Amino acid sequence: MHPAPSVILFSSLSGxxxxxxAWLGIGLPAVTGWVAFVFFTLAYLLAVGGLIASMFHLGHPERALKAFTQWRSSWLSREAWASVAALLVMAAYGAGLVFFDARWWPLGVIGAALSLLTVLTTSMIYTQMKTVPRWHSLWTPANFLSLSIAGGALLAGQVTEAMVLLALAGVVQIVTWWQGDQALASSGTDMATATRLGDIGSVRAFEPPHTGSNYLLREFVYVLGRKHAAKLRIIAILLMAFVPLLLLLSPVLHHLAAALAVLSHAAGVLTARWLFFAQAEHVVGLYYGKR
Structure with a gap:
């Protein structure tokens, strides 16, 4: 699918x-006052900034509020409700830490759960799509959640936990790629099922349905060469997990190494998320002979 920058930024930064x-909600790090204010400001800039970025992908941003009305059937609507609930609860919890030097544990735990629920609902927007076999797997929410928790640990300064979680997120990412590479072939969908002409014999593309481009081709058919994909995967996994792990193990310049680890991880996540969209083979491409 077409890797729109707004959606890449949204899913990466908000995660x-x-x-x-989520880490702040369970009391890690145990900060109060101005230090807590800095941590919460960073978290809100990333979370809210990502949500705002997603609106640039909407054809009619002014209708965004209507998303809240479809919570019974839409994961996008559930994401909207979960994100607002998480931000409000964590704002109250953060106010206690910053202004009253008080840690209201129930609010923190609820806010942490709602924060992870928001990431889960974001991932389910893509997981539910049977038309994109690469996404239609339990590895998609596992990938989103593992990266969110690992990245959160890194930002929260939880070095030991971050190293374990970064390694785990790297493994989940590799398995997600491996599973996704086989998803379209194992889905049973091909040109015969796409055109529903399989009953009369073998189906192949004779010529395109039309001579020009259209919305489906622009948005749902994006072909990335295997060599380029392989290189980008190596870059993503190195930046996302391997380099941050080396930096966290560095015996000198701990603060600088930690900052570089965060930047490296963020760059790796952005690269992996670009691949997440660029390699998503929508089955409509079969109709046009593009798969």
Whole structure:
């Protein structure tokens, strides 16, 4: 599918932001006053900034509020409700830490759960799509959640936990790629099922349905060469997990190494998320002979 920058930024930044809020909600790091204010400001800038970025992908941003009305059937609507609930609860919890030097544990735990629920609902927007076999797997929410929790630990300064979770997120990412590479072939969908002409014999593309481009081809058919994909995967996994792990193990310049680890991880997540969309083979491409 077409890798729109707004959606890449949204899913990457908001995941990091809500991951940090989840760690703050369980009291890690145990901060109060101005230090807590800095941590919460960073978390809200990432979470809210990501949500705002997603609106640039909407054809009619002024209708965004209507998303809240479809919570019974739409994961996008559930994401909207979960994100607002998480931000409000964590705002109250953060106010206690910053202004009253008080840690209201029930609010923190509820806010942490809502933050992770928001990441889960974001991932389910893509997981539910049977038309994109690469996404239609339990590995998609596992990938989103593992990166969010690992990135949150990194931002929260939880070094030991971050190293374990970064390694786990790297493994989940590799398995997600491996599973996704086989998803379209194992889905049973091909040109015969796409055109519903399989009953009369073998089906192949004779010529395109039309001579020009159209919305479906622009948005749902994006072909990325295997060599380029392989290179980008190596870059993503190195930046996302391997480099941050090396930096966290560095015996010198701890604060600088930690900052570089965060930047490296964020760059790796953005690269992996670009691949997440660029390699998503929508089955409509079969109709046009593009798969």
């Amino acid at each position: 990091l932001g809500f991951g940090l809020l």
